[in-house]
Amino acid sequence: MLPGLVIIGAGGHGRELLDVVEAVNAVRPAYRFLGFLDDGAPDRIPLARRGARVLGASTLLSELDALYLIGVSDPDARRGLDERAAAAGRRAATLIHPRAVVGGDVVLGPGSIVAALASVTTNVRIGRGVFIGAGSSIAHDCTLSDYATVFAGAGVGGGVTLGEGASIGPGAVVTRGHRVGRSGTVGAGAVVSRDVPDGGPVVGGAVPAGDAVPVGGAVPVSGAVPVSGAVPAGGPVPGPAPAQADGPEGAGSPVRPVRPAPAVVPPQ
Numbered sequence: 141m142l143p144g145l146v147i148i149g150a151g152g153h154g155r156e157l158l159d160v161v162e163a164v165n166a167v168r169p170a171y172r173f174l175g176f177l178d179d180g181a182p183d184r185i186p187l188a189r190r191g192a193r194v195l196g197a198s199t200l201l202s203e204l205d206a207l208y209l210i211g212v213s214d215p216d217a218r219r220g221l222d223e224r225a226a227a228a229g230r231r232a233a234t235l236i237h238p239r240a241v242v243g244g245d246v247v248l249g250p251g252s253i254v255a256a257l258a259s260v261t262t263n264v265r266i267g268r269g270v271f272i273g274a275g276s277s278i279a280h281d282c283t284l285s286d287y288a289t290v291f292a293g294a295g296v297g298g299g300v301t302l303g304e305g306a307s308i309g310p311g312a313v314v315t316r317g318h319r320v321g322r323s324g325t326v327g328a329g330a331v332v333s334r335d336v337p338d339g340g341p342v343v344g345g346a347v348p349a350g351d352a353v354p355v356g357g358a359v360p361v362s363g364a365v366p367v368s369g370a371v372p373a374g375g376p377v378p379g380p381a382p383a384q385a386d387g388p389e390g391a392g393s394p395v396r397p398v399r400p401a402p403a404v405v406p407p408q
Contacts, residue, residue, distance in 0.1 A: 141172070142169055142170065142171055142172045143170075143171060143172065143206070143207055144171070144172045144173075144174045144204065144205060144206035144207065145161065145171040145172065145173050145174065145206055145207045145208070145209065145233055146173075146174050146175060146176065146177050146195065146201065146204060146206050146207075146208050146209075147161075147173075147175075147176050147177070147208070147209045147210075147211040148176070148177045148178070148198050148201070148208055148209070148210050148211060148212070148221050148225065149176070149177075149178060149210060149211030149212040149221075150176035150177075150178040150182035150187060150192075150194050150211065151178075151182055151183075151211070151212075153211050153212060153213040154176055154178075154182075154211025154212070155186060155187070155190060155192075155211070156211075156255070156274075157209050157211045157235075157253060158173070158190060158192060158211075159237075159256070160235050160237050160253060160255060160256070161173055161209075161235065163237050163238050163239070163256065164235055164236075164237070164238065166238070167238045171207070171233070173192070174195065174204065174206055175192060175193045175194060175195040176192060176193070176194045176195065176211070177194070177195055177196060177197060177198045177200055177201060177208075178194050178197070178198070179197050179198050182194060198221060198224070198225070201225055201228055201230055202228040202229070202230070204230075206230070207230070207231055207232065207233040208225050208230055208231075208232055208233065208251075209232065209233055209235070209251065209253065210222055210225075210232070210251060210269060213271065213289060213291075215287040215288065215289050215304075215305035215306070215307055215323070216287075216305060216323070218269055218271075218287050218289075219269065219286070219287045219305065222251060222268070222269050222287075231250065232250040232251030232268075232269070233251070234248050234249070234250055234251060234252050234253075235253050235254070236248075236253075236254040237254060237255050237256040237257075237258070239256045239257055240254045240255065240256060240257065240258045240259070240260070240272075241258070241259045241260070242254065242259075242260045243260060243261045243262040243264075244262050244263070245262055245263045245264075246260050246262070246263075246264045246265075246266070247264070247265050247266060248266045248270075249266060249267045249268035249269070249270065249286065250268050250269075251268055251269040251270075252266050252267070252268065252269060252270040252271070252272075253270075253271050253272065254272045255271075255272060255273050255274040255275075255276075255292075256274050256275075257274055257275045258272045258273065258274060258275065258276050258277070258278075259276075259277040259278065260272065260277075260278045261277075261278065261279050261280045262280045262281075263280055263281045264278055264280070264281070264282045264283075264284070265282070265283045265284070266278075266284045267283075267284060267285045267286035267287070267288065267304070268286040268287070269286055269287045270284050270285075270286070270287065270288050270289070270290075271288075271289045271290070272284075272290045273289075273290055273291045273292040273293070273294065273310075274292045274293075275292050275293045276290045276291065276292060276293060276294045276295065276296075276308075277294075277295045277296065278290065278296045279295075279296060279297050279298040279299075279300070279316070280298045280299070281298055281299045282296055282298065282299065282300045282301070282302070283300075283301045283302070284296075284302045285301070285302055285303050285304040285305075285306070285322075286304045286305070287304055287305045288302040288303070288304070288305065288306045288307070288308075289306070289307045289308065290302075290308045291307070291308060291309050291310040291312075291328075292310050292311075293310050293311045294308045294309065294310060294311060294312045294313070294314075294326075295312075295313045295314070296308065296313075296314050297313070297314060297315045297316035297317070297318075298316045298317070299316055299317040300314050300315075300316065300317065300318055300319070300320070301318075301319040301320070302314075302319075302320050302324075303319070303320060303321045303322035303323070303324060303338065304322045304323070305322060305323045306320040306321065306322065306323065306324045306325070306326075306336075307323075307324070307325045307326065308320065308326045309325070309326055309327045309328035309329070309330065310328045310329075311328055311329045312326045312327065312328060312329060312330045312331070312332070312342075313330070313331045313332065314326060314332045315331070315332060315333045318332060318333065318334060318335050318336070319335045319336070320332070320335075320336045321335070321336055321337045321338035321339065321340060322338040322339070323338060323339050324336040324337065324338060324339060324340050324341075324342075325340075325341045325342065326341075326342045327341065327342055330342045
C-alpha cells in the first residue's frame with residue numbers, strides 16, 4: 141500500500157503543494173493523499189473543487205500513519221509546525237515536481253519542495269523544509285538553509301547563501317556570491333547586489349552594490365529535461381536510467397530522473 145500523506149495548511153500555498161503531489165502521482169503513484177490539517181478556518185469552497193477535505197487540526201497528525209508536507213509559506217510558521225510534527229514522530233515527505241529541472245550533486249533535506257518549472261543547477265545544498273517556487277531558479281554552488289523560501293519567478297545567482305528562514309519574494313534576484321542572512325527578507329522584484337544581514341528587509345526595486353542594507357529598516361529604493369517527481373527518503377538519484385533509491389515505497393523504488401547526475405535526498 142502506498143504511504144499516506146497529509147498537508148498541514150489548507151490555504152493557497154497548501155493547495156499548490158497538492159498540485160505537486162498530484163503531478164508526482166500522475167508520473168508514478170507514490171502517495172495516498174488523505175487530506176489537509178489546519179488550525180484555522182480555511183475556505184472550503186476551493187478545497188471542495190479539488191475534491192479535498194480538512195481532516196482536523198494539525199494535532200491530529202500524531203494519530204495518523206502518514207507522511208506530511210507543510211503547506212504554509214511563512215518560514216517561521218513552517219519551522220514551528222515542522223518541529224511539532226517531528227516531535228510527534230512523523231516524517232516529512234520531499235517532493236520534486238516532474239516538470240522541475242534538477243542538476244547534478246544537488247542535496248535536498250526532508251520536507252523540501254521543488255515546484256513546477258523551477259531550475260536547480262549543480263552542486264546545491266538545500267536544507268530541511270525549504271520551498272522553491274514555480275519558475276524560480278537556483279544557480280550553481282548555492283546553499284539554502286533550513287526553511288528558506290524562494291517564491292515564484294525569483295532568481296538566486298551562483299554561490300549565494302540563504303540563511304535559515306530567509307525569504308526571496310516573487311521575481312526578486314539575488315546576484316552571484318551574496319548572502320541573505322537568517323530571517324532576511326527580499327521583497328518582490330528587488331535586485332540585491334550585496335549581502336543582506338540577519339533579519340534585514342529589502343523592499344522593492346534595485347539595491348545597488350554601494351547601498352547599505354540596514355537591520356530592521358526598509359531600504360529606500362527607486363523604484364527541459366524533467367526530473368521525475370517522487371523523491372526518495374534517502375540515497376542518490378542517478379540518471380538517465382531509473383534510479384534505485386530508498387523511496388516512499390521502501391528501498392529500491394524507482395525515481396526515473398533523466399539528468400545525467402544525481403540529486404540526493406538524505407535519509408529522513
